[in-house]
Amino acid sequence: MSERNSPFPVYFEPSFPNLYGAQLIAAIINTFFFGAAFLLVLQYFNRHSRNDSIYIKVTVGALIFFATLQTIACTHQAYDAFILNFGKPERFNIIVFSAPLGFICSYVTAFVAQLFFATRIWIASQHFGPQFRLPVIPVILLACLQFGAGVAQTSLMFESGTYERLNLKTITLIETTCIQGASAALCDIIITATLCWIFRSHRTGIARTNTLVEKLSIYAINRAAATSVAVLLDVFLYYFCSGTYYFLIPLLVSTHLYVLSAVTVLTTREGLREDIEGSFHISHLVMSHGQSQPRSEDPSLPHSSTGNDIELVEDGKEKVRDTRV
Numbered sequence: 001m002s003e004r005n006s007p008f009p010v011y012f013e014p015s016f017p018n019l020y021g022a023q024l025i026a027a028i029i030n031t032f033f034f035g036a037a038f039l040l041v042l043q044y045f046n047r048h049s050r051n052d053s054i055y056i057k058v059t060v061g062a063l064i065f066f067a068t069l070q071t072i073a074c075t076h077q078a079y080d081a082f083i084l085n086f087g088k089p090e091r092f093n094i095i096v097f098s099a100p101l102g103f104i105c106s107y108v109t110a111f112v113a114q115l116f117f118a119t120r121i122w123i124a125s126q127h128f129g130p131q132f133r134l135p136v137i138p139v140i141l142l143a144c145l146q147f148g149a150g151v152a153q154t155s156l157m158f159e160s161g162t163y164e165r166l167n168l169k170t171i172t173l174i175e176t177t178c179i180q181g182a183s184a185a186l187c188d189i190i191i192t193a194t195l196c197w198i199f200r201s202h203r204t205g206i207a208r209t210n211t212l213v214e215k216l217s218i219y220a221i222n223r224a225a226a227t228s229v230a231v232l233l234d235v236f237l238y239y240f241c242s243g244t245y246y247f248l249i250p251l252l253v254s255t256h257l258y259v260l261s262a263v264t265v266l267t268t269r270e271g272l273r274e275d276i277e278g279s280f281h282i283s284h285l286v287m288s289h290g291q292s293q294p295r296s297e298d299p300s301l302p303h304s305s306t307g308n309d310i311e312l313v314e315d316g317k318e319k320v321r322d323t324r325v
Contacts, residue, residue, distance in 0.1 A: 012243035019245050020081050020092075026248035027078040033256035034071040038064060040263050048267050056266070059116050063109055063259045070105035070255050073098040093162045100157040106255040107150030110184055110227075113258035114143035117191045124198055135194040142187035149180035174239060181235035184254075185228040192224035219268070223261040230254035 012018055041064045049057055076098040085091040118139045125132035153176040160166035166173070196217045230250040237247035 010243040011240060014243045018243060022245035023081060023248060024078055026245065026252050027074050029249055030071060030074050030252035030256070033253050033260075034067060037067055037256040037259040037263070040260060040267060044263050044267050052266070059112065060263055060266070062112050063116075063262060066105045066109045066112070067255050067259050070102050070109070070252065073102035073105060074252055077102065093164055095157055095161060095163060095166065100154040102252070103157070104150065104154045106251055107147055107154075107180065109255045110150075110231075110258050111143055111147040113262045114139065114146075114184075114187050114191065116262050117195075118143065121191070121194050121198070128198055128201070132194065132198055135190055139187055139190050139194075142183045142190070146180045146183040146187065149176045149183065152176045153180065177238050178235055181231045184231045188224045188228045188231075192220045195220040219265070223264075226257045227254060227261060230257055 041060060044060060045057075049060075077096055080096045080098065081092070118136050121132060121139070122136050125136070153173060156169055156173060156176075157166060160169065199216045199220070231254050233250040234247050234254065237244075237250065241247060
């Protein structure tokens with residue numbers, strides 16, 4: 001957003017390269033990450049969604065829908081600046097509708113992804129212990145807070161209509177941006193800490209099981225690191241690089257990072273099982289709501305397990321049946 005006539009100090013001179021050059025770079029990078037997210041979602045629906053519940057499929061569909069809409073809005077904004085308004089500098093003061101649309105799509109995607117992980121934690125708490133339900137409350141509250149701050153920010157853009165009027169509300173924009181970014185990052189950190197808590201609380205003396213726990217923890221930490229850094233970098237650039245649009249780069253990328261973080265959990269289930277030779281089957285944190293296959297009454301027959309079972313198996317030792325999720 002242009003910084004002309006802003007009551008807040010501008011750190012960089014608003015210029016066409018600093019504003020629309022940065023916007024073009026953001027659009028190119030955003031398209032790349034959208035392609036990666038879209039391919040991963042296609043892979044999920046083609047190979048990994050068969051036994052998942054309607055809820056999970058709808059969630060993944062909603063994530064890629066808003067990510068696609070955000071990419072379309074971002075592309076339209078760049079087209080409006082470089083094609084439709086080429087040679088018309090007076091029109092750069094108008095806030096094109098795709099600008100706030102792209103923002104709200106980013107915040108909705110983050111909200112849906114965070115609620116998805118909150119439900120996974122809640123389902124796990126029903127089987128691993130009620131103590132794991134406590135983090136769900138701050139996760140939901142922070143997800144709602146970041147979404148509410150994002151809605152307030154985009155509402156200001158819609159109401160203002162022009163950047164000149166919007167810049168008179170720069171202080172409010174900075175406050176809502178900081179609230180949105182901080183609450184989103186904190187929400188992701190709590191989700192990751194809770195997932196690691198659940199995983200590590202079920203460590204055993206079996207080396208292969210512990211190896212899988214470590215891998216799951218690393219996946220969770222990487223997820224939080226990517227999304228948290230993106231949203232915090234958005235706040236940092238918005239504040240310390242005022243007069244430019246470089247804050248758009250991490251803001252737009254964070255949308256697809258949320259899609260990747262949620263869908264990657266669903267698409268890596270089989271690979272994790274193969275790495276541990278089928279010794280540990282992930283719980284409802286990453287599996288569907290499907291029912292377990294009936295167990296044979298004949299103990300001599302092998303047990304047919306599903307994704308809802310956690311089985312700890314060690315060669316030469318008795319199979320130990322853990323909880324069901």
